[in-house]
Amino acid sequence: MRPARLRTALVTATAVALLCLTGAGVTGTRPPASADAVVREDAGSAASPFVRAAGAPMTVVAHRGASSLAPENTMVAQEVGRRSGADYIENDVQLSQDGVPYLMHDATVDRTTNGSGDITTLRSAQLDRLDAGSWFAPVFTGVRVPTLAAQLADLRSRGGNLLLEIKRADTREQVAAVVDVVETQRMTDRVLVQSFDPRHLRWVHELAPGLPLALLRSTLDPDPVAVAEELHLASYNPGGPALETRPGVVADLHRAGVATWVWTVDTAAGWSRYEQYGVDGIITNRPAELTGWNHARSGTRNVPGP
Numbered sequence: 305m306r307p308a309r310l311r312t313a314l315v316t317a318t319a320v321a322l323l324c325l326t327g328a329g330v331t332g333t334r335p336p337a338s339a340d341a342v343v344r345e346d347a348g349s350a351a352s353p354f355v356r357a358a359g360a361p362m363t364v365v366a367h368r369g370a371s372s373l374a375p376e377n378t379m380v381a382q383e384v385g386r387r388s389g390a391d392y393i394e395n396d397v398q399l400s401q402d403g404v405p406y407l408m409h410d411a412t413v414d415r416t417t418n419g420s421g422d423i424t425t426l427r428s429a430q431l432d433r434l435d436a437g438s439w440f441a442p443v444f445t446g447v448r449v450p451t452l453a454a455q456l457a458d459l460r461s462r463g464g465n466l467l468l469e470i471k472r473a474d475t476r477e478q479v480a481a482v483v484d485v486v487e488t489q490r491m492t493d494r495v496l497v498q499s500f501d502p503r504h505l506r507w508v509h510e511l512a513p514g515l516p517l518a519l520l521r522s523t524l525d526p527d528p529v530a531v532a533e534e535l536h537l538a539s540y541n542p543g544g545p546a547l548e549t550r551p552g553v554v555a556d557l558h559r560a561g562v563a564t565w566v567w568t569v570d571t572a573a574g575w576s577r578y579e580q581y582g583v584d585g586i587i588t589n590r591p592a593e594l595t596g597w598n599h600a601r602s603g604t605r606n607v608p609g610p
């Protein structure tokens with residue numbers, strides 16, 4: 305596709321996606337959650353900045369970008385997420401064969417691009433040629449697989465924060481390549497690193513002790529607070545069904561100064577349930593709707609007067 309046509313397609317795609325949004329939150333990105341963080345009354349003196357203040361809205365995290373409206377883990381999904389009012393964009397990072405961090409959820413590129421093969425067997429020159437949009441809708445044809453560097457440069461210059469998931473890395477050197485991009489892009493104060501793999505978090509802590517960390521869990525640990533302390537966690541991030549087995553862990557973590565961001569929750573019933581549990585952030589495929597719901601609950605915006 306020629307550059308002018310690609311540009312037109314991207315603008316059209318963004319506009320189409322935005323037309324689908326509710327009115328809430330489309331006027332701009334809210335300040336980072338960390339900017340006005342207040343320690344909860346029951347939190348320890350060294351509470352994570354990701355713990356929300358009592359009565360404050362939950363942090364909105366756009367899962368793989370606004371992935372209900374645009375192709376996941378792409379720049380257009382990030383743009384829609386930002387315009388949806390999301391506080392954070394969530395991504396998935398893996399390295400190409402030649403060691404460049406790219407955004408990709410699956411081990412292979414088959415589902416979300418027009419190519420095939422394990423991403424770790426493909427070089428950047430091959431990944432850069434893939435179409436990562438047409439599988440989602442024809443209007444997104446020409447959208448590319450972004451590098452982490454391009455994603456962070458966009459967030460730095462245009463606004464937004466990143467919940468960076470290290471999806472796959474077998475060595476400390478591979479994790480170091482990811483950390484290096486965050487540092488080179490001067491985004492260490494706007495990134496929260498998460499992983500299901502505790503090794504990744506240990507390596508990040510050794511390489512860059514200032515980078516905040518979160519552990520993803522599909523089932524709860526017997527003692528999440530002990531795990532959080534051992535791994536230096538700022539947030540403990542369970543799946544919704546896991547959290548429902550023991551909602552009291554949110555208060556336990558708060559007493560230790562650790563936040564809880566829950567995934568992946570797309571219904572108002574779920575947002576309400578987890579808000580009652582006291583969670584600090586919600587990772588969702590529907591950031592515009594959650595932003596509107598948040599504002600309506602806190603009475604800060606878009607609520608009709610008496």
Ligand code: G3P
Nearest residue numbers: 367394396520567568587
């Ligand atoms: O951020 C939580 C969530 O992304 C973890 O699951 O498979 O969507 O990466 P997955």
Ligand code: CA
Nearest residue numbers: 394395396469
């Ligand atoms: Ca993820």
